[in-house]
Amino acid sequence: MEIIHANVISNGAMLADAYVRASDGVIREIGAMEQYAPDGSKVLDAEGNVLCAGYIDQHTHGAMGYDVMDATKEALDEICRHHFRNGVTTILPTTMTASLEETTKVLSFLRDYAPPVPVKIPGVHMEGPFFSVKNRGAHIERLLTAPTDAWQQMIREHAEVVKMISLSPELEGMVSFIRLCGELGIVVSGGHDDGYDDPIYAAIEAGMRNVTHIFCCSSGITRRGSPWKRLGLTEIGLTDNRLYADAIADGNGIPYDLLPLLFRAKGRDRLIFISDSMRATGLQPGTYRLGSDEEGVIVDVTETAAILHGENLFAGSIACVSKMVEDAVKRSGIPLVDAVLAATRNPAALLGLEDRGDLLPGMASAMNLITKEGELRKTVVWETVYEKGEEIQ
Ligand SMILES: [Zn+2]
Numbered sequence: 001m002e003i004i005h006a007n008v009i010s011n012g013a014m015l016a017d018a019y020v021r022a023s024d025g026v027i028r029e030i031g032a033m034e035q036y037a038p039d040g041s042k043v044l045d046a047e048g049n050v051l052c053a054g055y056i057d058q059h060t061h062g063a064m065g066y067d068v069m070d071a072t073k074e075a076l077d078e079i080c081r082h083h084f085r086n087g088v089t090t091i092l093p094t095t096m097t098a099s100l101e102e103t104t105k106v107l108s109f110l111r112d113y114a115p116p117v118p119v120k121i122p123g124v125h126m127e128g129p130f131f132s133v134k135n136r137g138a139h140i141e142r143l144l145t146a147p148t149d150a151w152q153q154m155i156r157e158h159a160e161v162v163k164m165i166s167l168s169p170e171l172e173g174m175v176s177f178i179r180l181c182g183e184l185g186i187v188v189s190g191g192h193d194d195g196y197d198d199p200i201y202a203a204i205e206a207g208m209r210n211v212t213h214i215f216c217c218s219s220g221i222t223r224r225g226s227p228w229k230r231l232g233l234t235e236i237g238l239t240d241n242r243l244y245a246d247a248i249a250d251g252n253g254i255p256y257d258l259l260p261l262l263f264r265a266k267g268r269d270r271l272i273f274i275s276d277s278m279r280a281t282g283l284q285p286g287t288y289r290l291g292s293d294e295e296g297v298i299v300d301v302t303e304t305a306a307i308l309h310g311e312n313l314f315a316g317s318i319a320c321v322s323k324m325v326e327d328a329v330k331r332s333g334i335p336l337v338d339a340v341l342a343a344t345r346n347p348a349a350l351l352g353l354e355d356r357g358d359l360l361p362g363m364a365s366a367m368n369l370i371t372k373e374g375e376l377r378k379t380v381v382w383e384t385v386y387e388k389g390e391e392i393q
Helices: 073-085 100-111 151-156 174-184 198-206 233-239 259-266 321-332 336-342 345-351
Strands: 002-010 013-023 028-031 042-045 050-053 055-060 088-095 124-127 162-167 187-190 246-249 271-274 286-290 297-301 306-308 367-369 376-381 384-385
Touching: 002 336, 002 345, 013 336, 042 174, 050 088, 050 336, 055 073, 055 124, 055 246, 055 321, 055 345, 088 100, 088 271, 088 367, 088 376, 100 124, 100 151, 151 174, 162 174, 174 198, 198 233, 233 259, 246 259, 259 271, 259 306, 259 321, 259 384, 271 345, 321 367, 321 376
Parallel strands: 002 042, 002 050, 055 088, 088 124, 124 162, 162 187, 246 271
Antiparallel strands: 002 013, 013 028, 050 367, 286 297, 297 306, 367 376, 376 384
16 A cells, blocks of 8 residues: 655654655555655555644543443444544543442443444543542542542453553542552553642652543642642643643633643643543533443433533533544644644554554554645555545444
């Protein structure tokens, strides 16, 4: 397979009028069109559009009426199909705060699950249950807990399927738990927290690497009974370069006018787009349940937002990472390459995914063809070209 006349985003730069050659699911060669010589394989003319790596979404709860907590093949199949139709070729299915039994069931299911479309699942993102009560957002209060021995034992037993855990860094016992996660190869992200200053820095020292949906239920600057201002996770996330920050860049979780500040603070290599997409993503506006059928919370969905019923709070989003790349360019004025990095190379770097997130020889041939305004046109995996939105069985 050869893709010719593409502007290729590779290694953080845009190669003008270039070609990419791939075989057996691996990129073999990238070069300028002047050097191009056809080798007789299938050719796709990109006609000057931009070719970049397939998108990565490290935080997605669901889509098309299904939630990861459903833990059925039908649910995960539809969630994967929805992402793939929208150019997302790698996802971390994300759990909500739930009981130990229910979480175990979801992890066990996903350990053996294989998607019906070319979407890679490096593992699960556990969002909760180790969160503060104050900034729990849509997470159910009575199910919040400390990382008890039983939870730690379960996580050890499922370590190969847990890729990431979001937790509140200030809670008791977190420093040793974060170290345990490091030993197990699990990426730790701070969020839904009520911390400030020292406990957050201690968590970073212990290995916390990311802020979960910054500006959405992450703690902010505070005084706590003295005139001295103390930084919350939001400000530490913005200022501490040891941390990545991920953002629900759908114009709601992060307003379009705020996104440039995030890029300026984190730089083009430390900001990550996440969908935090919920069950109603891809469906009509209406009332839906986020999380499991028994324990989930009610969410009112409009054309552009998912709002926690009766509260002034978003419950994730109904967007897809591909739309965030497009909106970052069109509505926030972010350079295209920087917007693409937030959906490709940066999450791959955080998650340690060495075979994806960029277009370089040796990497997986999972690619998106987008316009210069960031609008998704096609997804190319192995030798197959999929139109945006194409149905695949
Ligand atoms: Zn959340």
